[in-house]
Amino acid sequence: MAAPRRRRARAQAFDTTTTFVNVHGHRRAYRMCGSGPALLLLHGIGDSSASWVPLLRPLAERFTVIAPDLLGHGESDKPRADYSVGAFANGMRDLLDVLGIDRATVVGHSLGGGVAAQMAYQHPTRVERLVLVASGGVAREVNPVLRLAATPLADLGLPLLRFGPLKLGAMGLIELLRRSGTDLGRDAEELSQVLDALPDVAARGAFSRTLQSVVDWRGQVVTMLDRSYLTEAMPVLVVWGAHDAVIPVAHAQVAHDAMPGSRLEIFPDAGHFPHHQDPERFLELLLDFVDGSDAMRFERDRWRRLLRDGRDGANRVQWPTAPDDGQGVPSLDDLAHGHGNVVAVPS
Numbered sequence: 581m582a583a584p585r586r587r588r589a590r591a592q593a594f595d596t597t598t599t600f601v602n603v604h605g606h607r608r609a610y611r612m613c614g615s616g617p618a619l620l621l622l623h624g625i626g627d628s629s630a631s632w633v634p635l636l637r638p639l640a641e642r643f644t645v646i647a648p649d650l651l652g653h654g655e656s657d658k659p660r661a662d663y664s665v666g667a668f669a670n671g672m673r674d675l676l677d678v679l680g681i682d683r684a685t686v687v688g689h690s691l692g693g694g695v696a697a698q699m700a701y702q703h704p705t706r707v708e709r710l711v712l713v714a715s716g717g718v719a720r721e722v723n724p725v726l727r728l729a730a731t732p733l734a735d736l737g738l739p740l741l742r743f744g745p746l747k748l749g750a751m752g753l754i755e756l757l758r759r760s761g762t763d764l765g766r767d768a769e770e771l772s773q774v775l776d777a778l779p780d781v782a783a784r785g786a787f788s789r790t791l792q793s794v795v796d797w798r799g800q801v802v803t804m805l806d807r808s809y810l811t812e813a814m815p816v817l818v819v820w821g822a823h824d825a826v827i828p829v830a831h832a833q834v835a836h837d838a839m840p841g842s843r844l845e846i847f848p849d850a851g852h853f854p855h856h857q858d859p860e861r862f863l864e865l866l867l868d869f870v871d872g873s874d875a876m877r878f879e880r881d882r883w884r885r886l887l888r889d890g891r892d893g894a895n896r897v898q899w900p901t902a903p904d905d906g907q908g909v910p911s912l913d914d915l916a917h918g919h920g921n922v923v924a925v926p927s
Contacts, residue, residue: 594613594614594636594637594640595613596611596613596633596636596637597611598610598611598629598649598654598655599611599612600655601675601678601679603671603674603675603678604674606651606656606657606659606661607656607657608648608649608651608656608657608671608675609628609629609648609649609654609655609656610629610646610647610648610649610675610679611629611632611633611636611645611646611647611648612644612645612646612647612679613636613637613640613644613645614636614639614640614641614642614643614644614645615640615643615644616642616643616644617642617643617644617684617685617708617870617875618643618644618645618646618676618681618683618684618685619639619643619644619645619646619684619685619687620646620647620648620672620676620684620685620686620687620696621635621636621645621646621647621687621688621692622648622650622672622686622687622688622689622691622692622693622695622696623647623649623650623653623654623689623690623691623692624689624690624691624692624693624714624716625653625690625691625716625774625787625790625791625794626653626773626774626787627653627654627689627690627770627773627774628649628653628654628655629647629648629649629654630654631689631770631853631855631856632647632855633647634856634859635855635859635862635863638863639863639866642867643685644681646675646676646679646681646684648672648675650668650671650691650692650695651663651667651668651671651786652783652786652787652789652790653783653786653790658782658783658785658786660785660789661789663786663789663790663793664793665691665694665695665698665717665793665794665802666698666702668691668695668698669695669698669699669701669702669703670702672686672695672699673699673702673703673706676706682706683705683706683707683708683875684706684707684708685707685708685709685710685711685870685875686699686700686707686709686710686711687711687713687866688710688711688712688713688715689713689714689715689853689855690713690714690715690716690826690827690852691716691790691794692713692715693712693713693714693715693716693717694715694716694717694794694802694804696710696711696712696715697710697712697715697717697804697808698717698804700810700811700814701804701807701810704810704814704876704878704883705878707814707876708815708875708876709814709815709816709817709869709870709873709875709876710811710814710815710816710817711816711817711819711866711869712816712817712818712819712835713819713820713854713855714819714820714821714824714826714827714852714853714854715818715827715831715835716794716800716802716827717794717800717802717803717804718800718803718804718805718827718831718834718835719800719803719805719830719831719834719909719910719911719912719914719915720798720799720800720909720910720911720912720914721799721800721827721828721830721831721911721912722795722799722800722826722827723764723825723826723827726791726795726826727795727796727797727798727799728797729788729791729795730788730791730792730795730796730797731796731797734788762825763823763824763825763851764825764826764851766821766823766825766850766851766852766857767825767826767851767852767853770852770853770856774787799909799911800909801908801909802909803908803909803910804835804838805834805835805838805910808835808838808839809838809839809840809886809890810883810886810887811839811840811842812840812841812882812886813876813879813882814876815841815843815869815873815874815875815876816839816841816842816843817842817843817845817865817866817869818832818835818836818839818842818843818844818845819832819845819846819847819854819855819862819865820832820844820845820846820847820850820854821846821847821849821850821851821852821853821854821857822846822847822848822849822850823849823850823851824850824851824852825851825852826851826852827852828912829846830912831912832844832846834912834915843869845865847861847862
């Protein structure tokens with residue numbers, strides 16, 4: 581019993597407070613602690629690096645851990661800027677450069693998962709392993725509340741949250757969801773934190789621009805499936821909560837099938853935040869994944885071969901040349917039945 585106590589005491593010595601650095605003229609907030617191989621932790625939309633704080637100290641015993649506030653989130657600046665997934669990926673590359681870090685295992689939750697996957701595609705020399713936690717950017721489905729929030733109507737409604745009675749009403753609704761035992765209610769605390777920041781004009785604008793870059797009234801508008809075959813040589817871990825009411829858990833299997841050699845783990849009692857609802861299991865799983873896999877080393881010839889062969893040569897999900905139906909990102913029904921843009925290919 582003495583060893584675990586020493587481990588916890590040692591972990592308490594790591595400083596997890598926020599630090600700031602200017603990148604391209606914008607102040608970026610981040611938390612950084614520990615030493616060893618780099619581990620980059622990316623949060624979801626409306627969230628911040630605070631999402632990872634409970635895991636920072638134990639991870640810092642073995643890794644240099646970097647948990648940034650994405651631009652427009654947390655304590656980072658919130659300019660009128662490009663909030664696309666690609667821009668976030670570039671921002672993370674530049675932050676790593678400023679911090680003197682060449683390569684990292686990248687862990688992304690929700691929107692951060694989409695950013696992590698995009699980073700592995702845009703900057704494959706910088707990513708050693710990829711961990712997708714309830715990740716955006718797989719198939720079309722997403723909670724209807726986010727679809728509504730991505731419409732122009734929300735631009736009129738969200739500013740009303742600065743008025744106390746309406747904000748209290750929204751908070752009361754979240755509490756009702758929590759008490760009702762619904763899947764969405766499992767994430768009531770995290771939803772309250774997102775809602776609490778929206779009355780701020782700058783935060784609300786950044787939230788809206790970020791959301792509208794990845795979601796519209798029909799669902800998600802960005803997918804990693806068409807390029808997921810490029811992860812052939814990269815260790816990938818996919819983690820999801822079985823009761824995720826934000827992005828369906830069925831997306832986990834789709835992502836797993838699309839990424840050759842990936843590992844899939846479902847948390848049976850978790851919602852959209854499995855790393856919050858069972859942090860000890862998540863920590864154990866992450867450490868086991870890193871210990872059991874070799875960091876990817878980028879090989880230009882292999883990358884060129886994969887690009888030349890294309891997804892049809894490596895993947896179990898294919899996009900035929902049928903005309904686009906206007907939906908863009910495939911739905912789960914498309915994937916299951918071969919409708920629209922996609923055809924499921926037996927393994």
